[in-house]
Amino acid sequence: MRYDAYNSHMPYPSSSFDQNTTKNTIWSVSDLNQQARNCLESAFSGVQVEGEISDLIQHRSGHWYFTLKDDEGQLRAAMFSFKNKSVRFTPENGQHVILTGKLSLYAPRGSYQFITERMAPAGAGQLQQAFEKLKRELEEQGLFDPEHKKPLPSFPRQVAIITSPQGAAIRDIQTTFERRFCGIQLIVIPVAVQGDGSAQAIANAIDTANRWSKDNQTNTALTGTEAMSPSTVKPDAIIVGRGGGSIEDLWAFNEAVVAHAIYRSELPIISAVGHETDTTIADFVADIRAATPTAAAELLSPDRQGLMHRVNNLSTRLNTYISYQINHAQLKLQSLAKRVKHPSYQLAQHAQRLDQLDNDMQRALNYRLERNREQLQQLQQRLFLAAPDKLLAQQQKQTRLLQDRMVRSIRSQLNDRQQHWRRIVETLNVVSPLATLKRGYAIVEDSSGNIIRSHQAVSVGDTINTRLGDGSIDCTVISTNTGIRSAKIKNA
Numbered sequence: 329m330r331y332d333a334y335n336s337h338m339p340y341p342s343s344s345f346d347q348n349t350t351k352n353t354i355w356s357v358s359d360l361n362q363q364a365r366n367c368l369e370s371a372f373s374g375v376q377v378e379g380e381i382s383d384l385i386q387h388r389s390g391h392w393y394f395t396l397k398d399d400e401g402q403l404r405a406a407m408f409s410f411k412n413k414s415v416r417f418t419p420e421n422g423q424h425v426i427l428t429g430k431l432s433l434y435a436p437r438g439s440y441q442f443i444t445e446r447m448a449p450a451g452a453g454q455l456q457q458a459f460e461k462l463k464r465e466l467e468e469q470g471l472f473d474p475e476h477k478k479p480l481p482s483f484p485r486q487v488a489i490i491t492s493p494q495g496a497a498i499r500d501i502q503t504t505f506e507r508r509f510c511g512i513q514l515i516v517i518p519v520a521v522q523g524d525g526s527a528q529a530i531a532n533a534i535d536t537a538n539r540w541s542k543d544n545q546t547n548t549a550l551t552g553t554e555a556m557s558p559s560t561v562k563p564d565a566i567i568v569g570r571g572g573g574s575i576e577d578l579w580a581f582n583e584a585v586v587a588h589a590i591y592r593s594e595l596p597i598i599s600a601v602g603h604e605t606d607t608t609i610a611d612f613v614a615d616i617r618a619a620t621p622t623a624a625a626e627l628l629s630p631d632r633q634g635l636m637h638r639v640n641n642l643s644t645r646l647n648t649y650i651s652y653q654i655n656h657a658q659l660k661l662q663s664l665a666k667r668v669k670h671p672s673y674q675l676a677q678h679a680q681r682l683d684q685l686d687n688d689m690q691r692a693l694n695y696r697l698e699r700n701r702e703q704l705q706q707l708q709q710r711l712f713l714a715a716p717d718k719l720l721a722q723q724q725k726q727t728r729l730l731q732d733r734m735v736r737s738i739r740s741q742l743n744d745r746q747q748h749w750r751r752i753v754e755t756l757n758v759v760s761p762l763a764t765l766k767r768g769y770a771i772v773e774d775s776s777g778n779i780i781r782s783h784q785a786v787s788v789g790d791t792i793n794t795r796l797g798d799g800s801i802d803c804t805v806i807s808t809n810t811g812i813r814s815a816k817i818k819n820a
Contacts, residue, residue: 358435365433368440372431377403377442378450381423392419396427396442405429407444414605415447417574424450448575455575459582462609466584471591477615478596480627484564486513487628488537488595490530493518496571497600497621504625512629515540515563520580521570527583530568534589534597537566541595566593567624568610569600581608590614600624675759682752689745693738700734766797783808 355363379396386392390409395402405427407415419425428446433439466472487505491497493516505512517533520526540561568590570578580586581601590597590613599614600621611617618624707727757763765771772780773793780786786805794801 357438361433361435361438364440365435368431368433374428374430376426376428378424378426379403381419381425382421384419384421392444394419396425403442404434404439405442405444407447411445412447417449419447426450455579455582459575459609462582462584462587463612466587466609466613471587472612476591480596480598480616481564483630484512484628486515486561486563488515488517488540488563488566490517490519490533490537490566490568491570491621492521495521497569500620500622501567501569501600501625504622505629508626508629515561522573522577522580526580527586530580531585531589534566534568534586534593537563538594563595565628566595566597567600567618567621567628568597568614569618569621569624570602571621572603572606578602578606578608581610583609586610587613598624598627671759672761675756678752678756678759682749682756685748685752693741696734696738700730703730762797765795768797771795783810 377396379398379402382395382397382402384392384394390412392407392412394405396405397403407429426448427442427444428448429442429444432441432443434441470476489498489501491501498516502514505514515537517537519529519533521530541563568581570581572578578601581599587609590599590610596615598616598618599608599610600618600623601608601610603620616627618627704727707723710723761771771794773795774780774786775791775793777793780792786792786808788805788807790805792803792805794803
């Protein structure tokens, strides 16, 4: 019967032994081994053990087999491929490590072994404690305050990259910027990202990038670096990062000097340290944490294709709006054109008004004359009936006065009406086609008396009549031209 040393789905007896049953039962070797395995895994699950690696075998299947030992004992151990993929370092013989897992038994050989689920260097525990202590201190100081976070620029012109020039992170960042938006200038500030002095170098690089942005002039990078180019360096944002590694490899980004440099930076900073599962103090202080250096470059580089798509959409919307405005203006122009009346129509209206005023004046004069005539008849009758000469003379004098007043009144009204007529006539002359003809214009008619409005309405040899202000001219068409120049004619 075959049995997987780590994960078996076979049924087995309970891990709780009944003493009487055990004494009276005859076990097979395999059943006893599996019962012992169940007891070990139940009693020693999720435990940690510290020791030195020896006899390490990295099998072609991907599994690791090794011995963990100290000065007084040793323990066989195994770590299967689906678990050891998460280990951030390469184990070696003689390396001091801390294993997390469970104690089990390998049934085919009847030997117990430690099934490893996690592996870390022995010093990682102390570093983790230091990490948590510094994290609490900086959080109390307000370095993780969200209100202090600065927004990233939408379209940065220059980006400072603080990392190792030999690492994979710089290549990933450069490739991403070239793919998404190649117009952004990358200013690489090379620093050591691990080892002695690396934390101070990273902090100095952050301060240098801020100084360049403020001074806007050529500067020299950290000690041992070459002068930057172009001559004007003014970064808009900073990427601080490196590739993945163990907690010891990433420790430079867990130093207080780096955290304070990030906090006092006036430029927005993206922390891109390690892989997605790696977390450093720099990630908490930075304005934005990126899972990887590639993700950091994507946060700062606009999507060129997305921008082009947006520009095309805006262009389409603008063209649609302009077309709408043009159509609306054309419709409005057409409506206004319909409301504008032709001069001939206005002339006819004025002529009709003139006739109406003339009729009103005639009726008023006739009425006034009739009234005066009736009054004269009444006076004559009274004079005839009175008979005395003195009264007659007085009435005659009064009659003459009335006649004079009437004549003056009638003449005054006639003068007013005549002046009014003259003004109307002058107004009509202004808009009259005859006045237009007198100014040098002409009306051209064909032989049937129809007005010719286009050169296309006549042909060579046609007889046309040209009406002028003081007469008319009969002409024969000899040629026609398109444009402003009129047709060539000769007098008939």
